[in-house]
Amino acid sequence: MAIITNLFKKSPFGPIVEHAKKVHECLEMIKPLMEALVYENYELIHELQDKVCKLEYEADVIKHQIREDLPRRFFLPVDREELDGFLECQEKMADYAQDFAVILRIRQTRLHPHVQDKFFALVDQMYQVSGSLLTAAVEIKNLAEASFGGAEARQVLSLIQGLGEEEWKADRLARSLSIDIYKLEGTISTIDIIFYEKMLLKIGAIANEAENAGDFLRAMIVK
Amino acid sequence: MDVFIIIFTGLIGFYMAWNIGANDVANSMADAVGSQSLSVRNAVILAGICEFSGAVLVGSSVTETIRTGIVNPNMIAALPNLREGEAAALLIIGMTAALLCAAFWLHFATWVGMPVSTTHSIVGAVAGFGIVAAGWASVNWNKMSQIVASWFISPLVGGMVAFALFKFIATTILRKEKPAEAAKTYIPPIVFLLVFVVTLATIYKGLNHIIDGLHWLTGTTSFIISVALGLICAIVSKIWISRHLRGKDTLPIAKQLEEVEKIFVPLVIFSSCSVAFAHGANDVANAIGPFAAIAYIIKHGTVEMKVGVPLPILVMGGAGIVIGLATFGHKVMATVGTKITEITPSRGVAADIAASATVLICSRLSLPVSTTHTLVGAIMGIGLARGLGGINRSVTKKIFASWLITVPAAAFLSIIFFLIGRYLFLDNIIDIVLAARG
Numbered sequence: 001m002a003i004i005t006n007l008f009k010k011s012p013f014g015p016i017v018e019h020a021k022k023v024h025e026c027l028e029m030i031k032p033l034m035e036a037l038v039y040e041n042y043e044l045i046h047e048l049q050d051k052v053c054k055l056e057y058e059a060d061v062i063k064h065q066i067r068e069d070l071p072r073r074f075f076l077p078v079d080r081e082e083l084d085g086f087l088e089c090q091e092k093m094a095d096y097a098q099d100f101a102v103i104l105r106i107r108q109t110r111l112h113p114h115v116q117d118k119f120f121a122l123v124d125q126m127y128q129v130s131g132s133l134l135t136a137a138v139e140i141k142n143l144a145e146a147s148f149g150g151a152e153a154r155q156v157l158s159l160i161q162g163l164g165e166e167e168w169k170a171d172r173l174a175r176s177l178s179i180d181i182y183k184l185e186g187t188i189s190t191i192d193i194i195f196y197e198k199m200l201l202k203i204g205a206i207a208n209e210a211e212n213a214g215d216f217l218r219a220m221i222v223k
Numbered sequence: 224m225d226v227f228i229i230i231f232t233g234l235i236g237f238y239m240a241w242n243i244g245a246n247d248v249a250n251s252m253a254d255a256v257g258s259q260s261l262s263v264r265n266a267v268i269l270a271g272i273c274e275f276s277g278a279v280l281v282g283s284s285v286t287e288t289i290r291t292g293i294v295n296p297n298m299i300a301a302l303p304n305l306r307e308g309e310a311a312a313l314l315i316i317g318m319t320a321a322l323l324c325a326a327f328w329l330h331f332a333t334w335v336g337m338p339v340s341t342t343h344s345i346v347g348a349v350a351g352f353g354i355v356a357a358g359w360a361s362v363n364w365n366k367m368s369q370i371v372a373s374w375f376i377s378p379l380v381g382g383m384v385a386f387a388l389f390k391f392i393a394t395t396i397l398r399k400e401k402p403a404e405a406a407k408t409y410i411p412p413i414v415f416l417l418v419f420v421v422t423l424a425t426i427y428k429g430l431n432h433i434i435d436g437l438h439w440l441t442g443t444t445s446f447i448i449s450v451a452l453g454l455i456c457a458i459v460s461k462i463w464i465s466r467h468l469r470g471k472d473t474l475p476i477a478k479q480l481e482e483v484e485k486i487f488v489p490l491v492i493f494s495s496c497s498v499a500f501a502h503g504a505n506d507v508a509n510a511i512g513p514f515a516a517i518a519y520i521i522k523h524g525t526v527e528m529k530v531g532v533p534l535p536i537l538v539m540g541g542a543g544i545v546i547g548l549a550t551f552g553h554k555v556m557a558t559v560g561t562k563i564t565e566i567t568p569s570r571g572v573a574a575d576i577a578a579s580a581t582v583l584i585c586s587r588l589s590l591p592v593s594t595t596h597t598l599v600g601a602i603m604g605i606g607l608a609r610g611l612g613g614i615n616r617s618v619t620k621k622i623f624a625s626w627l628i629t630v631p632a633a634a635f636l637s638i639i640f641f642l643i644g645r646y647l648f649l650d651n652i653i654d655i656v657l658a659a660r661g
Contacts, residue, residue: 003250003338003595003599003618003621003622004249004250004253004257004559004563004595004598004599004602005253005558005559005562005563006338006615006618006621007563007599007602007614007615007618008257008562008563008565008566008611008612008613008614008615009565009612009613009614009615010565010612010613011565011611011612011613012612012613013612069613070613073615073616073617074613074614074615074616075606075613075614075616076612076613077606077609077610077611077612078609139477142476142477142480144612145397145477145480145484145567146393146397146398146402146476146480147389147393147397147398147608147609147610148609149393149394149398149609150393150394150397150398150399151398151399151400151476152398152476152480153398155476223609
């Protein structure tokens with residue numbers, strides 16, 4: 001029997017790129033959800049929520065496959081803990097996108113015109129963070145080809161470098177949106193305010209996890 | 224009767240060669256087939272050619288070691304109270320026992336799924352009968368310790384060389400802003416190294432037993448020839464690479480890396496062939512070493528072996544390997560091709576050069592090493608250089624366990640075969656030996 005065949009296991013980096021893309025697909029549902037909320041199209045919200053759930057499940061399947069394919073006896077070019085942490089953060093991002101859809105689904109909340117713009121601005125800022133992360137994450141296969149160093153690594157590291165600042169901007173936006181939301185106290189129902197706050201927290205959390213995922217990615221590269 | 228012994232041991236030797244061809248050759252071509260650089264069919268054909276030439280051109284030194292290096296025939300001849308011809312008869316029985324035992328052990332190990340090396344089996348078996356036939360002193364422990372040390376050293380050296388080579392490829396080419404530009408400068412030296420090592424190992428003292436009258440082919444001349452051939456190939460490769468990568472250095476890095484990997488494709492084919500060549504050179508001895516000893520004694524009736532390994536015996540070993548490859552090895556090759564697709568040509572080249580250089584140097588030093596284990600060491604080295612996705616650590620443990628168990632087990636088995644053989648056939652075989660002298 002050829003022992004060489006027992007030596008190799010499928011490289012995890014191809015599936016990791018797939019996973020990152022799938023997580024991003026979940027996030028991409030957030031903007032249509034917000035728009036549906038503005039137009040008070042609750043049927044569409046229902047549909048979109050189903051879609052997010054499906055995407056989140058698919059991302060989960062990929063993640064489990066990666067984990068299953070890599071028992072601990074395999075040594076990897078990156079630190080195992082960092083890799084797990086990276087996947088964990090991405091999974092949380094997909095989870096929060098799903099939570100966000102559920103928040104919109106469970107109650108027919110109306111979005112007050114005074115907070116609409118900032119909400120959209122926050123979502124866009126969150127996309128800034130998650131988008132940069134995706135750009136960095138899909139490079140991981142090429143990074144593996146270049147054995148995690150040199151020009152390719154510098155390119156990815158510089159992408160991750162920007163994540164922190166973008167996330168800080170998202171935080172600041174979230175705070176100012178929060179203030180605006182509480183200004184509406186008395187004008188709208190308290191339940192509305194609670195739901196706005198829930199939505200805001202989820203979006204902020206996604207940006208936050210994207211930054212954490214970036215940190216893990218950086219640690220994987222510099223090892 | 225003497226014809227019967229020749230045929231019987233010849234068949235076992237041939238069977239061993241068949242086994243090597245069927246099971247081990249696929250490992251040597253693994254990098255080329257796994258990286259999809261070579262189809263299974265072409266890999267079988269190329270491996271056949273390279274194994275055969277390795278066996279015939281470079282196979283004699285290691286065969287010598289198995290034949291006379293481990294158990295010193297003169298020590299057996301010097302035993303007190305021997306009948307006339309008994310020493311030669313003991314050697315025949317012992318070598319037959321060693322061959323039989325190695326064949327059995329190999330079969331058993333394959334059956335339980337242990338990555339056993341044919342080299343380790345045969346060395347253990349030969350040493351085993353030597354101890355019983357003529358005591359501890361008959362085994363050349365100096366040589367034995369060199370051999371055993373080489374089993375530890377060869378995967379380690381293979382690993383370190385592969386680590387260094389891959390680091391070189393990674394830092395000078397793969398990690399550059401413009402990999403396609405860097406490849407033009409840094410792949411030719413790799414070509415030089417590969418061609419130089421293979422050529423030197425082949426022609427340095429290697430061709431004399433094939434072609435007579437090559438006395439001008441001394442160490443220095445063969446060194447010069449190897450350097451020259453390496454330089455020529457490096458220049459040709461430089462021209463070829465420049466042509467293929469022209470204008471590619473403006474592509475995105477990912478695309479450039481793909482193009483560079485394509486440049487490594489012919490190299491990984493050539494370097495895998497060199498592993499097959501080294502494998503033939505080193506492993507043919509396992510099949511024909513004992514047989515060469517037996518055939519000599521039966522022909523001449525003495526244990527003093529001064530001439531080298533006869534060419535027809537090397538050819539027989541090479542042919543056995545090729546037939547094993549053709550009848551069964553292609554299936555193993557196909558499995559290897561589908562199972563190790565994670566390796567890319569650049570990694571394959573680094574692993575192959577490291578493994579073939581290490582094995583060829585050991586062959587030149589008359590040290591029988593395991594080609595497969597050296598290649599595994601080399602691939603591990605690339606894994607440590609962050610070059611591969613997922614490498615199974617437990618394979619190392621298995622290999623290590625098989626080392627510890629193979630030599631004692633083979634020695635023990637060969638002792639039993641030897642004792643049985645001596646009890647049953649000693650008188651008959653002494654007659655044969657005396658007849659050969661008469």
